[in-house]
Amino acid sequence: MNPLLLDVPLELETERLILRAPLQAGDGEVVYQAIEDSIYELKSWLSLFQEPPTVEEVEIMLRNAHINFLKRESFRFLIFDKGSNEFIGTTSLHEIDWDIPKCEVGYWISTKYSGNGYMTEAVRELVNFGLNHFKFRRIGIRCESTNLKSRAIAEKLGFVLEGTLRNDNFSADGNKLTDTCVYSIIK
Structure with a gap:
């Protein structure tokens, strides 16, 4: 089946959370504020956030995410309490x-x-959704080996560490080579 024909809900729900596609006006402002509040932690792991983006840049990023959602190229969900x-x-x-x-x-x-x-709750829901709704045979998580919080989520959810790729990528700031942990869960 062509992925464009797949029915994909715009919202998923867990016990405490709502995961929804980024398609509402004003999402950029809300996400921007969270990025601004979290910039020091985010810049440690994400090259995208070495400098805080503007509200307009975040809005464009979210609109592109929505386009990719519609094209079935990726499925980004915003997480709300x-x-x-x-x-x-x-x-x-x-x-x-x-x-x-x-x-x-x-x-x-x-x-x-x-x-x-x-x-952990949000990723569990999204992984179950991917395995059950899309029938993915493999879902991977890649993260820097020193990103212990990201690794803990993968491990709590039963992902298997397949290996560590040495000198695989640059650090988020581009200043040094880092190792990448490759985790997966299969169906």
Whole structure:
């Protein structure tokens, strides 16, 4: 089946969270604020956030994410607290290969929500969605070997560490070579 014909919900729900596609006006402002509040932690791991983006740049990023969602090239969801409707972070299925089918999952969380299990809950939901709705045969997580919080999420969710690729990438700031941990879960 052509992936464009797949029905994909714009919202997923967990016990505490709502995951929804980035398609509402004003999403850029909310995400921008979380990036600004979390920039010191984000810049350690994401080259995209070495400098804080503008609200306009974040809005463009989210609109492009929505286009990619519609094209079935990636599925980014914004994460909101069910009770307060506060923005918590993002998680996505990306690097999709529909022929196998497989993908990778990515995520980041606003610093003020870190340590409460929100990201583990959100990623669990998205991984189950990918395995059950899309019938992905493999979902991977790649992260820098020193990113212990990201690695902990993969391990809590039962992902298997397949190996560590030495000198695989540059650090987020581009100043040194880093090792990449490759995790996967298969169906």
